[in-house]
Amino acid sequence: MGHSLCAPSAGRWPRSYNKGEDSLFFETFNRNKRSLSLDLGTPGGRKVFEDLVRTSDAVYSNLRGDVPAKIKITYDDLKHLNPAIVCCSLTGFGMTGPRAKQPGYDYILQGLAGWMDLTGDPDGPPTKSGLSLVDFCGGYVAALSLMAGLHAARRDGVGGDCDVSLYDTAISMLTYPAAWHLNAGYRPGRTKNSAHPSLVPFQAFEASDGWFVVGCAKEKFWVRLAEAIGLTELLDDPRFTDFAARGQHKDELLPLLEKRFAEATVDHWVSLLTKAGVPTGPINDVEQALTEEHTLARGLIATTEHEVWGEVRQVTSPVRFGNEPAEYRRAPRRNENFDEVMELLGYSAEDVSGLVEAGAFGSIAQATP
Structure with missing residues (x-):
């Protein structure tokens, strides 16, 4: 079984909930990983990287679109070391096109891809999602692309590049509004109370509490x-006899429903409608979502032990396979797995000492071996 090489982002240094390089942000996205610091700008660092490529399945990076080629981590740069290597690059705008050299951030992508124009109250400003959905979805698209690449490499013995971008992800997720616009000139508009654009009633309603x-x-x-x-x-x-009629007369129907729902609590209506077989649910805050009975029953909260933070609780990955319960390990400290990787590569003590002195692992490794 091979390994994956990953170029990490700067999640160790967010401004919130961090103690030096130990941050809850980094813990969230790096659970169960291992860490080795390399300086690819040095001959020694490049040597270690290439030795790892020879024994790995994939190289994954999250960099600006022009950087993978500059630091020579694309398939053409590495195929002589391992013809089956899969090189997955998740960038802001991809490795081609007029924006390839631009840095890409979730907030900017939500604006560029039309998401913010679709989101918010009709009388309010364009609105960003409360979560970094382009970033998160881009990660899932990268993982799916990587899995497809690995399948092809194991089948054919030949790897390749996965040129994945946040921009491509965001545009592709316009889905049916895009199809409606491209084929029928549809121009989507924002709806009051997050209402569905065509199904009535399908929206948020305010109860008494x-x-x-x-x-x-x-x-x-x-x-x-x-x-x-x-x-x-x-x-x-x-x-109100069917969807078409209710859509045409929604301004007459919705006030009737709003008046009735204002008469009782959220719990009353959700319980009543759930028993009646009507799709419904409360609009929880984060605390309520994390303590929902179903959240706990599905095992969506993981606990790990950390030297700095003590017990760290966080949400788990929704990706599942098989029936074996998942095991969770805290995110690695920087370069924590130095000795393990050196042993994996079969380096002697003299090899390691020489590489450290040559700066192959950056300054952080000086005190590690």
């Missing part, structure tokens, strides 16, 4: 909703 979502994606859910909340007369109203 908070907000919740009702989603009538099928006609049967509309029938169940009207019956559950005691507004069965709406079922016989010709203005």
Whole structure:
């Protein structure tokens, strides 16, 4: 079984919840990994890197689009060492195109790709998602591309490049609004209370003590909703007989629903509608989401031990395979696995000493061996 080489981002140094290089941000994204520091700008560092490539399955990087070629970590640069190596580069804008040399950040990508224009209240400004969704989705796209590349390499014995970008990810996720626009000239607009653009009712509603979502994606859910909340007369109203009619008369229907939902609590309505078989759920804050019964039942909170932070609790990966429970290990300290990797490569003590003196591992390695 081979290994993957990863060029990490600067997550060790965020401004929030950090103690030196130990940060909760870095812990979040680097659990179960191992660390070796290399300076690829030195001949020794390059030698160690190339020795690792010979025994690895993949090289993964998260850099600016023009950097992988500059530091020679593309497939053409490495195939002579390992013809089956898969080189996955997740960049801001990809390794081709007019923006290839530009740095790409989630916030900027949400603006460029039209996401912010789609998000927010109709009377408010363009709005960014509360989470870095382009970054996160880009990571998943990179992982999927890498898996496809590894499958092809094991089948054919030949690797290649995965040129993955945050820009490509963000544009591709425009999905059906893009298809509607490209084929029918559709121009999406923001909707009040996060309403679905075509299904009514399917949106957030305010109860007496908070907000919740009702989603009538099928006609049967509309029938169940009207019956559950005691507004069965709406079922016989010709203005609300089907999706098309409700969409046309939504300004007449929604105030009726809003008035009824304001009469009781979120828990009341969610419990009532869940029993009636209507898709619904509360709009939780982060604390509520993390303590949801289903969150805990699905094992979505992991705990690791850390020398600086003590017990670290964090959310787990949603990727699953098989029935064996996952094991979690804290993120590595910088260069923590130096000795392990040196042994893996079969380097002698003299080899290691010479490489350290030549600066192959950067200054951090001087005190490690």
